Amino acid sequence: xxxxxxxxxxxxxxxxxxxxxxxxxxxxxxxxxxxxxxxxxxxxxxxxxxxxxxxxxxxxxxxxxxxxxxxxxxxxxxxxxxxxxxxxxxxxxxxxxxxxxxxxxxxxxxxxxxxxxxxxxxxxxxxxxxxxxxxxxxxxxxxxxxxxxxxxxxxxxxxxxxxxxxxxxxxxxxxxxxxxxxxxxxxxxxxxxxxxxxxxxxxxxxxxxxxxxxxxxxxxxxxxxxxxxxxxxxxxxxxxxxxxxxxxxxxxxxxxxxxxxxxxxxxxxxxxxxxxxxxxxxxxxxxxxxxxxxxxxxxxxxxxxxxxxxxxxxxxxxxxxxxxxxxxxxxxxxxxxxx
Numbered sequence: 001x002x003x004x005x006x007x008x009x010x011x012x013x014x015x016x017x018x019x020x021x022x023x024x025x026x027x028x029x030x031x032x033x034x035x036x037x038x039x040x041x042x043x044x045x046x047x048x049x050x051x052x053x054x055x056x057x058x059x060x061x062x063x064x065x066x067x068x069x070x071x072x073x074x075x076x077x078x079x080x081x082x083x084x085x086x087x088x089x090x091x092x093x094x095x096x097x098x099x100x101x102x103x104x105x106x107x108x109x110x111x112x113x114x115x116x117x118x119x120x121x122x123x124x125x126x127x128x129x130x131x132x133x134x135x136x137x138x139x140x141x142x143x144x145x146x147x148x149x150x151x152x153x154x155x156x157x158x159x160x161x162x163x164x165x166x167x168x169x170x171x172x173x174x175x176x177x178x179x180x181x182x183x184x185x186x187x188x189x190x191x192x193x194x195x196x197x198x199x200x201x202x203x204x205x206x207x208x209x210x211x212x213x214x215x216x217x218x219x220x221x222x223x224x225x226x227x228x229x230x231x232x233x234x235x236x237x238x239x240x241x242x243x244x245x246x247x248x249x250x251x252x253x254x255x256x257x258x259x260x261x262x263x264x265x266x267x268x269x270x271x272x273x274x275x276x277x278x279x280x281x282x283x284x285x286x287x288x289x290x291x292x293x294x295x296x297x298x299x300x301x302x303x304x305x306x307x308x309x310x311x312x313x314x315x316x317x318x319x320x321x322x323x324x325x326x327x328x329x330x331x332x333x334x335x336x337x338x339x
Contacts, residue, residue, distance in 0.1 A: 014168065015161060015164040015165055015168050018326055018327060018328050018329050019156035019326055020153075020156070020158065020159055020164070020167065020295065020324040020325070020326055020327055021153070021154070021156060021324065021325055021326050022150065022153040022154065022158075022322065022323065022324055023305055023306035023310065023312070023323040023324065023325055024129070024150070024154075024313070025310060025313035026310065026313070027125075027128055028128045028129050028132075028150070031135075032123050032125075032127070032132055032135045032136045032139075033123065033124040033125060034121040034122065034123060034124060034139060035088060035089075035090075035121065035122060035124045036088070036089045036119055036120070036121055036122075037085055037086070037087065037088045037089060037119070037120055037121070037122050038085075038086040038087055038088075038089060038092060038098070038103060038117040038118070038119060038120075039083050039084060039085050039086060039117065039118060039119075039120045040083065040084055040086050040100055040114045040115055040116065040117045040118070041073065041078075041080040041082070041083050041084075041114070041115035041116075042070070042080055042081075042082040042083060042084050042113060042114065042115075043080055043113050043114060043115050044113040045081060045082060046113075047112075047113030048070060048082060048084070048113075050110075050113075051084055051109065051111075051113055051114065052069050052070060052084065054108070054109040054110070055069065055084065055085075055086060055087075055109060056069070057108075058087075058104070058105075058108045058109055059086065059087035059088075059091055061085070061087075061088070064088075064122070064124075065126075065143075066123070066125070066126035066127070066142050066143045066144075067085065067122050067123070067140060067141075067142060067143075068085075068140070068141040068142065068143065069084060069085050070082055070083070070084050070085070070141075071083055071085075071140060071141045080115065084114070085120070085122065085140070086100075086103055086104070086114075086117055087103065089119070098117055099116060099117070100114050100115070100116055100117055103117055120139070120140060121139045121140070122139060122140040122142075123136035123139060123140065123142055126142070126143065126144070126145075127142060127144050128147075128150075129147075129150055129151065129154060130144075130146060130151045130154070131154065133146070153324075166199055167273070167295060167327055168327075168328065170192050170194055170201070170271075170273045170295075171192075171273050171275070171295065171297060171327045171328045172328070173190075173192050173201065173204060173273070174190040174191055174192045174204075174273045174274060174275050174297075175190055175275055175297075175328070176190065176241070177190030177191065177192070177204050177205060177206040177217070177241045177242070178190030178206055178207075178217075178275050180206055180239075180240070180241035181206030181207045181208070181217070181239075181241065184210070184239065185210060186206060186207040186208060186209060186210055187207035187209065187217075188206075188207070188275075189206060189207045189216070189217040189274065189275050189276045190204070190205070190206045190207075190217055190241075190274070190275050191204070191205050191206070191217040191218050191220070191221040191272060191273065191274040191275070192204050192205075192221070192272070192273040192274075193221050193222075193224075193225050193267060193270050193271070193272055193273075194270060194271045194272075194273065195269070195270055195271075196269070196270070196271045196292065196293070197269070200245070201245070202224075202225055202228055202244060202245060202270060203221045203224035203225045203228065203243070203244040203245075204221070204224075204241065204242065204243050204244075205217050205218075205220030205221040205224055205236070205241075205242045206220065206239070206241055206242060207220075208220050208236060208239055208242065212234070214281070215234070216278075216279065216281065216282050217274060217275075217276075218272065218274055218278050218282035218285065218286065219281070219282060219285055220234075220236060220242055221272065221274075222266065222267060222285055222286070222289050223236075224236065224242065224243070224244040225244065225266055225267055225270070225289070226266055226289075227244055228244040228245060228246050229246075229264070229266070265289075265290050266288075266289035266290060267286070267289040267290055267291045267292070268289075268290040268292070269290075269292045270291060270292055271291075271292055271293045271294075271295065272286065272291050272293070272294045272295065273295045273296075273327065274294070274295070274296045274297075275296070275297045275298065276296060276297065276298050276299075276300050276303075277296045277298065277299045277300040277303030277304070277305055277306060277307055277325070278294070278296070278300075278303065278304055278305055279300065279302055279303065279304055280302070280304040280309060280311065282304070283304035283305055283309070283311035283312065284304075284311060286311075286312075286321065287311065287312070287317055287318075287319050287320075287321075288319075290319055291321050292321055292322070293321055293322045293323070293324070294312070294321060294322070294323045294324070295323075295324045295325075295327045296323075296324075296325055296327065297325075297326070297327050297328050297329050298329060299325065305323045305325075306323065306325055
């Protein structure tokens with residue numbers, strides 16, 4: 001029998017009390033790293049193309065393709081409108097006195113169109129988010145290939161009000177499961193697996209470590225999904241709140257049409273809602289089961305999807321998925337009481 005989803009009777013403003021923020025990779029989240037370089041004013045604007053061409057040969061700025069070679073002068077009223085990046089300080093020749101003559105050999109770049117060099121800081125890596133781009137651009141012009149979904153997600157605006165209402169309902173189901181588990185003496189953690197193409201719940205589970213130390217709520221849900229597909233290793237019949245349904249004629253996202261008639265591989269394309277951030281074991285199980293997205297409420301000291309590790313962003317793994325945190329996080333009375 002399909003699990004009955006409780007209708008949320010709160011007002012619309014309840015979904016305004018929390019925001020789903022993406023859990024990004026360290027590269028996307030870190031501060032902008034800066035390195036020092038020499039720049040020089042372009043005294044004759046007509047010489048700019050030649051200077052850039054010759055500087056690119058002498059000092060190619062390897063690994064810094066995101067850096068633009070020329071920028072407009074920041075100082076108002078400056079007699080020269082442009083400034084050009086000459087070289088990184090680490091690439092400059094040893095010299096007692098810094099001058100344009102000492103930076104540029106006479107047979108390399110004709111520097112009669114350049115003023116005296118000065119030190120600037122430039123971003124060492126290409127920006128991956130708009131925040132990084134805006135910070136980097138304060139130092140030197142930088143190319144940026146924006147992922148608009150990430151930009152919108154970081155503003156907390158990726159999901160529409162109807163989508164948030166559905167997410168709210170699924171997490172409430174997970175919270176109800178957590179409460180049921182707590183009443184049976186288990187850790188108060190609940191999880192729900194949903195097919196986002198139909199918004200049908202496939203499995204509901206809670207912590208069952210009273211029987212097996214591996215039976216975290218996420219592991220229970222994955223096993224229940226496998227059971228819905230004719231597999232599964234364990235029986236959770238003595239836990240009424242742990243249940244599953246057959247996917248039936250559901251369509252599965254991110255699966256080619258030619259494969260649509262076949263059974264999905266465990267959690268392929270599914271969403272997981274879990275009240276607490278998964279641990280390393282559960283996160284790796286989600287990788288193996290090919291989950292599509294994970295939404296969790298509260299963080300965990302040993303959490304593997306944002307707090308201690310970011311398993312879903314590891315480049316050497318053969319599957320990656322999106323992670324969002326903070327679902328119903330502001331519902332303190334519920335979360336503190338149940339989790």
